[in-house]
Amino acid sequence: MAAIYSLYIINKSGGLIFYKDYGSKGRMDTNDSLRVASLWHSMHAISQQLSPINGCSGIELLEADTFDLHCFQSLTGTKFFVVCETGTQHMEALLKVIYELYTDYVLKNPFYEMEMPIRCELFDINLTQAIQKDRVALLGR
Amino acid sequence: MIGTGKIKQNANVLDKPLGKGKQEVSLSAFAFLFSELVQYNQTQVDNISELETRLEDAGYAVGARVLELLCHRDKGNRRETRLLGILSFVHSTVWKVLFGKVADSLEKGTEHEDEYMISEKELLVNRFISIPKDMGTFHCGAFVAGIVKGVLENAGFPAVVTAHFVPVEGQQRPRTTILIKFAEEVGTLLMLLHLIFHRYPQSCIAERSKVSLIRMPSGYWYGIKDYCNKCG
Numbered sequence: 001m002a003a004i005y006s007l008y009i010i011n012k013s014g015g016l017i018f019y020k021d022y023g024s025k026g027r028m029d030t031n032d033s034l035r036v037a038s039l040w041h042s043m044h045a046i047s048q049q050l051s052p053i054n055g056c057s058g059i060e061l062l063e064a065d066t067f068d069l070h071c072f073q074s075l076t077g078t079k080f081f082v083v084c085e086t087g088t089q090h091m092e093a094l095l096k097v098i099y100e101l102y103t104d105y106v107l108k109n110p111f112y113e114m115e116m117p118i119r120c121e122l123f124d125i126n127l128t129q130a131i132q133k134d135r136v137a138l139l140g141r
Numbered sequence: 142m143i144g145t146g147k148i149k150q151n152a153n154v155l156d157k158p159l160g161k162g163k164q165e166v167s168l169s170a171f172a173f174l175f176s177e178l179v180q181y182n183q184t185q186v187d188n189i190s191e192l193e194t195r196l197e198d199a200g201y202a203v204g205a206r207v208l209e210l211l212c213h214r215d216k217g218n219r220r221e222t223r224l225l226g227i228l229s230f231v232h233s234t235v236w237k238v239l240f241g242k243v244a245d246s247l248e249k250g251t252e253h254e255d256e257y258m259i260s261e262k263e264l265l266v267n268r269f270i271s272i273p274k275d276m277g278t279f280h281c282g283a284f285v286a287g288i289v290k291g292v293l294e295n296a297g298f299p300a301v302v303t304a305h306f307v308p309v310e311g312q313q314r315p316r317t318t319i320l321i322k323f324a325e326e327v328g329t330l331l332m333l334l335h336l337i338f339h340r341y342p343q344s345c346i347a348e349r350s351k352v353s354l355i356r357m358p359s360g361y362w363y364g365i366k367d368y369c370n371k372c373g
Contacts, residue, residue: 108176110180110183111272
């Protein structure tokens with residue numbers, strides 16, 4: 001039972017730079033995942049305009065019947081969002097952890113080009129560990 | 142004394158004691174700086190071995206300076222004359238000052254006489270770096286290999302130093318080994334001299350003639366005892 005279905009990271013222009021699915025429920029083929037990413041980027045931007053109060057920072061949580069979508073936007077415009085089961089707790093904290101892993105293993109890697117798809121072994125290894133730890137903690141509660 | 146107070150105020154900067162300096166530096170700051178060093182050098186070269194050479198040269202400059210500083214600060218201006226001495230100096234003191242911990246292990250190579258290996262689970266400089274598959278055997282630890290080379294060469298022990306990945310069973314990430322191959326003059330000439338004068342199986346030239354140091358053409362002194370099988 002996977003609480004998280006999938007993880008997306010999109011760059012500041014809306015292009016998908018990282019996609020990972022956990023389990024068959026979250027699986028999407030490459031083209032669809034690219035479309036979902038740019039769709040979300042647009043929706044996020046539109047929501048900032050629609051807000052009646054100034055200074056809105058965009059959608060943070062989308063709740064649907066069968067899933068929840070938590071989104072975190074960094075100061076630079078990079079968005080991290082995770083599709084998970086309804087009612088999953090502490091996704092905000094997990095997104096912050098993933099952001100920290102991104103700054104460590106992707107941005108400090110001299111072979112990574114900014115805004116390009118992420119192909120860093122260390123990032124993958126540590127991400128798997130973080131998700132695993134989160135899953136274990138979730139089952140433990 | 143005329144105006145002792147004023148003399149204290151204008152104390153010459155050369156008279157002030159050398160402080161230990163800041164012991165800690167931000168790891169992230171260093172990681173970004175090192176990443177930028179690698180990226181800059183990538184734009185200047187055509188192939189991977191040139192990139193490794195450039196990183197090594199950068200490390201060489203660091204090694205030369207670190208040797209001077211540590212000899213003055215930690216060893217009271219005594220110079221190492223023995224091979225094992227300089228190797229353990231690199232393995233513990235230099236590593237401690239640069240990376241905050243002693244290197245994992247120091248081993249003697251089994252295949253060749255003058256080969257030694259310092260190995261480490263993961264070099265500090267490589268902590269955040271993932272080498273892409275198409276770069277093959279490139280190792281950012283070439284920088285650290287350069288530091289070791291700088292220390293050894295400026296202490297009078299010329300060597301060729303390289304960094305390698307060594308796969309370990311049961312672990313995803315390979316270990317790193319710094320391979321040190323000393324130049325011939327460090328090993329063979331001393332062995333030869335020893336063999337020429339060694340006539341008595343019981344005692345060694347060092348004890349017989351009370352000589353323990355030999356001056357080499359390069360102007361440096363080496364210790365004989367390292368190369369004597371009987372009294373080493």
